[in-house]
Amino acid sequence: MQPAAFHPSRHYIGSVLIDRGHRKSPKTSDKQIQPSIPSGPPTRFLQAKTAKTMQPITLYSHPIGPNPWKVAIILSALHIPYEMIMIDFTEVKKEPYVSLCPNGRLPTIVDPNKNITLWESGAIVNYLIETYDQSHQLSYDTFPxxxxxxxxxxxxxxxxxxxxxxxxxxxxxxxxxxxxxxxxxxxxxxxxxxxxxxxxxxxxxxxxxxxxxxxxxxxxxxxxxxxxxxxxxxxxxxxxxxxxxxxxxxxxxxxxxxxxxxxxxxxxxxx
CATH class of the missing domain: 1.20.1050.10 (Glutathione S-transferase Yfyf (Class Pi); Chain A, domain 2)
Structure with a gap:
């Protein structure tokens, strides 16, 4: 399913595309805007450079729900471009969102770079680390x-x-x-x-x-x-x-x- 089905209106907070769901904003448009790549210190140059070649990951979120913001922190720390689409809690148990997350909970990500949709924040964090933290900026490859x-x-x-x-x-x-x-x-x-x-x-x-x-x-x-x-x-x-x-x-x-x-x-x- 294309994420576009979820955003009748959009706006940005910082460098992240935010969807207000059913709320219209006179200052927004349906024009496609590329999310900017988060900046970082020189030691993260290689990851930032890689991010520039990536399509943004879509993160389905809610303003107050902590679990999606956990994923956002990991995405930001790894300099992975992402767009955030806000889903009201009254909509998470309904179509079209449940076609992405049958459990009807937040967060869910859609990664077009790997053609994968994932829900459950712990599974998402594991995926992001395994897939995009090859330099072990946020992890270790050593035992234990x-x-x-x-x-x-x-x-x-x-x-x-x-x-x-x-x-x-x-x-x-x-x-x-x-x-x-x-x-x-x-x-x-x-x-x-x-x-x-x-x-x-x-x-x-x-x-x-x-x-x-x-x-x-x-x-x-x-x-x-x-x-x-x-x-x-x-x-x-x-x-x-x-x-x-x-x-x-x-x-x-x-x-x-x-x-x-x-x-x-x-x-x-x-x-």
Whole structure:
């Protein structure tokens, strides 16, 4: 299926093509615009040069959903051109989106360079690393590091994301369920305690550099204040897990993270 079926209107945030779905914008047009290639330091020249020969990958996303932005961070870090198409949560279980993702969840990518469509953020991250990180900028090809990277990605996908998401869901309900809020707040503490313990004597989860394993945690961890919804608890978490806070600050200082979080903030503001 051609991605074009999803964008009756388009606009850009930063260097990324954004689709507002059914919302029309008087400043947009249907004219095809090539997404720009993210800039980066000289050490990434070869990957940036390769990106110029690529067609952009289409990333189906939502302004607030953290998992698509996880994929966007990896794409940006690898200097892979991409266009982002916003899908409203009310549309993800309907055609035409379910023909791309039968599970009706975000994200999904369509990579015209390899003629592949993928959903599930962990699978997408694995694909991007295996296919486009040949220089191991965000990964390792050594034992045991390559397996440890998978360990942390699985922990993020099965631990951090679901528990943080459940707390956010229960917090938004008009009828509060204290037992559920207490349970999932405790799970957030548990996840953060695991991370904090490992980061006590190291800067990164695996090896001596920031990898896709670290970056995969950014979008959900960045949403902790919104998910928790209680400033007192947020402050307690910050003080209780200082190594997690320092780790997040190191990642927020990275250009690709700053770029994507800025785009996410702008997308949320205009949603």
């Amino acid at each position: 590091e390559r397996h440890q990277l998978q360990q942390w990605l699985h922990f993020q996908v099965s631990g951090q994301g679901p528990y943080y998401g459940q707390l956010g869901w229960f917090r938004r309900q008009p009828e509060q369920v204290p037992q559920a809020i207490e349970r999932y707040t405790a799970e957030i503490r548990r996840v953060m305690s695991v991370l904090d313990q490992v980061l006590t004597d190291r800067e990164w989860l695996v090896g001596d550099k920031c990898t896709y394993a670290d970056l995969s945690f950014v979008p959900w961890q960045d949403l902790v204040p919104l998910v928790v919804g209680d400033q007192r608890v947020v402050q307690e978490l910050t003080e209780q897990f200082p190594h997690v806070e320092a780790w997040m600050q190191r990642m927020r200082a990275r250009p690709e993270v700053q770029k994507v979080l800025k785009e996410k903030s702008e997308a949320m503001a205009s949603n």
